[in-house]
Structure formats: structure tokens, C-alpha cells
Amino acid sequence: MARPRSEDKRNAILAATTDLVAEQGLGAATAEIAKRAGVPHGSVFTYFGTKSELLNAVYLELKTELINTVSAAMPAGDDTRLQLHHLWVSWTHWGASNPSKRRVLAQLSVSDQITELSRKAAYEGAGSSLALMRRASANGALRDAPLQYVGALVETSVATTTDFMIRDPAQADAFCKFGFEAVWRALS
Amino acid sequence: MARPRSEDKRNAILAATTDLVAEQGLGAATAEIAKRAGVPHGSVFTYFGTKSELLNAVYLELKTELINTVSAAMPAGDDTRLQLHHLWVSWTHWGASNPSKRRVLAQLSVSDQITELSRKAAYEGAGSSLALMRRASANGALRDAPLQYVGALVETSVATTTDFMIRDPAQADAFCKFGFEAVWRALS
Amino acid sequence: MARPRSEDKRNAILAATTDLVAEQGLGAATAEIAKRAGVPHGSVFTYFGTKSELLNAVYLELKTELINTVSAAMPAGDDTRLQLHHLWVSWTHWGASNPSKRRVLAQLSVSDQITELSRKAAYEGAGSSLALMRRASANGALRDAPLQYVGALVETSVATTTDFMIRDPAQADAFCKFGFEAVWRALS
Amino acid sequence: MARPRSEDKRNAILAATTDLVAEQGLGAATAEIAKRAGVPHGSVFTYFGTKSELLNAVYLELKTELINTVSAAMPAGDDTRLQLHHLWVSWTHWGASNPSKRRVLAQLSVSDQITELSRKAAYEGAGSSLALMRRASANGALRDAPLQYVGALVETSVATTTDFMIRDPAQADAFCKFGFEAVWRALS
DNA sequence: GATGAATGAGCTTTCATTCAT
DNA sequence: AATGAATGAAAGCTCATTCAT
Numbered sequence A, B, C, D: 001m002a003r004p005r006s007e008d009k010r011n012a013i014l015a016a017t018t019d020l021v022a023e024q025g026l027g028a029a030t031a032e033i034a035k036r037a038g039v040p041h042g043s044v045f046t047y048f049g050t051k052s053e054l055l056n057a058v059y060l061e062l063k064t065e066l067i068n069t070v071s072a073a074m075p076a077g078d079d080t081r082l083q084l085h086h087l088w089v090s091w092t093h094w095g096a097s098n099p100s101k102r103r104v105l106a107q108l109s110v111s112d113q114i115t116e117l118s119r120k121a122a123y124e125g126a127g128s129s130l131a132l133m134r135r136a137s138a139n140g141a142l143r144d145a146p147l148q149y150v151g152a153l154v155e156t157s158v159a160t161t162t163d164f165m166i167r168d169p170a171q172a173d174a175f176c177k178f179g180f181e182a183v184w185r186a187l188s
Numbered sequence E: 001g002a003t004g005a006a007t008g009a010g011c012t013t014t015c016a017t018t019c020a021t
Numbered sequence F: 001a002a003t004g005a006a007t008g009a010a011a012g013c014t015c016a017t018t019c020a021t
Helices: A007-024 A030-037 A041-048 A051-071 A080-097 A099-110 A116-125 A127-136 A147-167 A169-187 B007-024 B030-037 B041-048 B051-071 B080-097 B099-110 B116-125 B127-136 B147-167 B169-187 C007-024 C030-037 C041-048 C051-071 C080-097 C099-110 C116-125 C127-136 C147-167 C169-187 D007-024 D030-037 D041-048 D051-071 D080-097 D099-110 D116-125 D127-136 D147-167 D169-187
Strands: none
Touching: A007 A030, A007 A041, A007 A051, A007 A099, A030 A041, A030 A051, A041 A051, A051 A080, A051 A099, A051 A116, A051 A127, A080 A099, A080 A127, A080 A147, A080 A169, A099 A147, A099 B099, A127 A147, A127 A169, A147 A169, A147 B147, A147 B169, A169 B147, A169 B169, B007 B030, B007 B041, B007 B051, B007 B099, B030 B041, B030 B051, B041 B051, B051 B080, B051 B099, B051 B116, B051 B127, B080 B099, B080 B127, B080 B147, B080 B169, B099 B147, B116 B127, B127 B147, B127 B169, B147 B169, C007 C030, C007 C041, C007 C051, C007 C099, C030 C041, C030 C051, C041 C051, C051 C080, C051 C099, C051 C116, C051 C127, C080 C099, C080 C127, C080 C147, C080 C169, C099 C147, C099 D099, C116 C127, C127 C147, C127 C169, C147 C169, C147 D147, C147 D169, C169 D147, C169 D169, D007 D030, D007 D041, D007 D051, D007 D099, D030 D041, D030 D051, D041 D051, D051 D080, D051 D099, D051 D116, D051 D127, D080 D099, D080 D127, D080 D147, D080 D169, D099 D147, D127 D147, D127 D169, D147 D169
């Protein structure tokens, strides 16, 4: 019967956190986040309990958004190279067009704030992408390597490529192409 | 400012910083670092001026140590694959046997504490390694990609591989081998 | 304000408060109390208005329970020593078997949360016990001392004795006996 | 060689803490304490580490002052009653003339902030007073009771008596006399 | 140069109470 | 009446840097 929690407020806090962490790093103050989100400081803790939980929520949200983007418009059929190309292009372009989000995800990934639970949830969400990587690498040098390792290699390659795309937008497409060819050869 | 008195103190501070940053992240307090190094708190600032300069010094020291390790015992001659293999193995093994240093380097690399100057100095120190990568990729998919991009791709592949080697030491050699084959194919 | 609906809820809140204050002191959060009582946070204020009123209610409830316990089975007749002994034994044993309640009462008694009104009400409820103490001290060193002072001396002696009984249960009966003899001599 | 810690500052913080805790209870804010002491907030933690350590230091200081007061001018010889009387009078008068300190000591004693270590140190400092109580009770009802229990009974009797002396200063001497007679009878 | 006390802005989190639903 | 989200003023404590000794 009481006032329900506001999805808008929750989203405003998540967005403000992404913004501020991109600008100031993980040390961004919760008070500042609240101000940016237009909510009272206390509300951050009503919605997320601790700063750490807030950061985990941001991590999962960004991962989910990324996964959805990459999955969208995935070509059907069995052309593995085409599909991996789609994954590569959509992934790198998501990062290049969302540099804040990309930066925050990078910071969170190496931080010790993200719990094993969050990492596992993110990993599981990426199931279909991983299955694609497995198909792509089924006959290559990594055919016997753990899928998680293959996924990690592709992910860091995406990250590196995205960085260069952001840094030198005029060559963004070239980097994207170089990266895909390199990764395709590494896997196939 | 006159030349600091004791090289020992300087090194003790650098080592303590590496230790503590590995344990607690970049937020490690300078007072704590001083205590771990067995020097007075004030000396940290006598020797390094600011915490930021201290972190840059750690970054350069670790990069230098890594470069020296990788350069040592490099096979002479013109067998590029053999040389790249040497680079790969010594690099990943350095990380796997120095997890603290590897962890600190990873944290510093993504942080905004490291100045462009430090990054450039590290890049230049890696000249011969980069030359080797250029040779290895001279006829492959990345032949027209900027050398810096090639280097970054190899570096993140090393980092990822090292993480898996540390996490699952029983399979360390397998990961090292998988990684090398993948990178070799990506380049050549 | 209309009469609150549920006596059960009221009692649940009082019991939860006793529990939590025993565990965490007077700083126990009302939200925590509500959770422990299994009622919504708001109900605490519906039933008690403020935290301070809640604490006063707990104080009075415990005092009342204590007085009832001590009065129960009081030997009739005019054997003052026997009656004081009954008071002493039932009082100390109530404390020893209800350490949480005893602890909370002690904390509330020295706090500045309890109003003069509550203290007065408690004092008046203890009328028959005080009358007994007056009889016991009618011919002793405290014959001319204010009854309230005599009561306070006995009360703190009970508290001290109870503490020792709780701390060393194997000697509980011995402490109870020592204390009674000492108090009897002080009064008579 | 660095600046030595200032005994004055330390004492100012202790005194300010006593003042404020007497006024506001143990919840007195460290920032407020610092302001009252005329030192920056941070200095409270330079000198005492945590609020809890500060409170323990206050406890020990007050206990020590009390013990010194009670020991001073203690009549020599073997007149136990005279000596106990001296103890009683100086103890109650210290409390009556230092109501703030007495109040703080009472609050600290029942709080859970005081460590076992502090309690033990205070207990040991009271050795000669306890020896006197043992002598006074050597042939009485408490002859076989643990000395610690006897001491606790006397202490709470002092506290109670002091309270009445403070509340009704015109009768202070009367309360002091009543209390002594009662305690003497309880022990002897 | 060496030392560690001094500093105060800034941090995350808690909380009693109110009030929209 | 019932509910729990909303609120913002504290709270204790940390910290890089300075500077008296």
C-alpha cells in the first residue's frame, strides 16, 4: 500500500553513476551521484543499499545492454564467419558510440567491487555469443581451449580495438576491420 | 631538489607500493605504504613528490623490469616465430610468477593516474619487442595496421592468458601454448 | 488518535525492542525493531509516536513485570525478614533468569530517555515493596533516611548481585545469600 | 625529530569529552568534542585513534583521578573504621563536587564501550581500597564473598549516595552519614 | 634531510520521522 | 489504519599533503 519504488529514480541513479564513474573513476562520491541523478542522497541507499551494490547493478545493466545490442539483428543460418562479423562489428561500435559506458565497464571489470555472482550472471547472459565463438573456433588452434578463455581473448580484443576506434575516429572502420581479420584468423 | 640520499629507501617505497596496491587497489594510503616500507610517512613525499608521481614511478619500474625480462636471452638470428615465441613465453611467465606486479600493472594501465609521458616512455622502451611484432605481422592481416595497435592486441592477449595461467596453474602451460598459437595466427 | 488495533502488535514491538536494545544498546534502530517484531516500520510510530515513548513504554512494562514477580507469593504475616528475603530472592532471580530484560532496565535507568513521569509511575508501583523496606529499616541506621534512598540502595544492591549471579552461574545462590545478609545488616 | 605530540592537546580533548558526554551522553559527536577542545577534528583521531579508544582513555583518567583522591590523606594505622570512613567520605564528596565526571563515569561503566582491559586496569589501580574493604569485611557476612563483589557493592552504594547528595545538597552530609553507617553494617 | 603530527575536506552510511499511496 | 519509500542532517573516520621540529 505504501508508495512503490520508482523505476525512474532507479534508472536516474544508474545513469548518473555511469556518467560520474566515467568522469571521475570508481571514487565518484555517492552524494555527487545523487545530485546528478536529481534525487536525495539517502535515496541512493534506499535503492541500492551500498555503493558496492550500486556498482554491481551498473555493471549488470551495461553488460545486459551490450549483450542485447550484440544479439539484435544477428543473421540467422549457419554462416559462422558472417555471424562472428556481426558480433564483432556491433560490439565494437557499441563501445565506440558509448565511450562512457565502455569506459565504466572496463573500470568495473578490473575492479574488486564486482562480485563473483555478478560476473557469473554476466557470463551466463553471454551464452549465445560464446556458443558462436565456440563454433568459430571449433577447428582452429583454440579448439581444445576452455570456452571461457576464448571468450576472454575476444573480449579484450574488442576492448583494445574500441579504444583505437575512439581515439582515432577517422580510422574507426579500418581498426574494426583489422581487428576482425586478426581475431578470425586466431580462432579459425 | 637535491638528489635523494638513499636508493634503498626509494626501492623500499616502490616495493611497498606494489605490494599494497596489489592488495588494496590504487586507494592504498600513502601512510600505509610508508609503514610497509619501513620509512617515515614524510619520506614518501621527499622521494616522490606526490602520490601520483609515485604511481608513475611504479608503473615505469614494472614496465622496465618486464621489458628486461622479455629481452633477456632473446634468440639471435632471423627466426621470427622462435623469437616471438620467446617473447610470449617469457612475458606470460613473468606475469604468472609475479601476480602482484602483474595485477598492479593492470590496474595502473587502466587508471587515469598514468601520464601520457609515462606511457610514451614505456612504449619507447618496448621498441625491440614492437619491431619483432612488426616483423611477425609483416605479411598478415595486420600488415597495414599501426604498430601500436598490434602491440596493444598482443599485450592484452598476454594479460588475458596470464590471468588464466594464474587462476589455473595446473593448466598454465596449456594456456600459454593456446595463446601463442592464436596470436601467431592472428599476426602471420 | 483512535485506540490502536492490535494488542499483539504492540506487544511484539515491545518485545522486539527489549531484544534489540539488549543486543545493541539504546541506539537500536526503529527500522530494525520493526523488522524483528514482524511489523512495518511505520507501525512503530502508529503505536508509540516516538522512539522515546517506545522506550518509556518498555521501561514501564519491565518495571511492572518485575514488581508483579516480586509481589507474587509474598509470605503473609509480619515476619519482616522472611518477607524481605522473599523480595530479595525473587528480584535477583528474575534478573538472573531474564538477563536481557535486566540489561535493558539498567540501560534505560541511567539514560536520559526516561521521563520523570515514568520514573514516578514506577516508583509508585513499587509501593508495597518500599513499605516492606521501611519496616525492615525502622530500627536501623537508615531509620531516618528518606525511603526513596533506602529503596535506591536496595535496588542497586540487587543489580550488582544479579550481575555476579549471571557472570558466575555456579555461584549464583552463594551471591544471592551473601547479598541478602549484607543488605539485611545494612537495614536492620 | 618531528613535532612531538602535545600533552596539552591530549588533555584538552579528554576534558572536552568529559564535558560533552556529561551533557549529551555517549552519543556526543567527535566533531563537537574537537570544537569544544579547540582542536581540529582530525586531531581527535591522531591522539586517540577511534572514539572508543577516546572513551576508554577518559574512563581510565577519571578512575585514576578518583583513586588518587581517595588515597590521599588516608589515615595511617590500623583503625579500619576510620579508614573506611575516610574512603567513603572522600569518594562521595569527589562525586558530589564533580557531578560531570561522576555522571560520565557512571555512563561509561554500564556501556559496552569500555574494554575488559580498561576495566582490569581500573580494578588493579584500586588495590589498596579493596584491601581496606577486605579488612573491613573480614569478620562480617561477606567474609567469604569474592572481594570483587564486595567492592562492587560498595561502589554502587557510593554512586547511589552521591546521586542523592547532588540532588539534595542541603542534606548531602546526612546522606553521606546514612550511607556510611549502612555500608559499615553490611560489611562488619 | 628526516620525521611524524597537523589538518579539514571529504567519504559512505545510518536514522527517526513523515507522508504518499 | 497500514505500509514502506522518502528525506537530509548527522555520524565516525580517512587521507594526501604540509611543515614544525
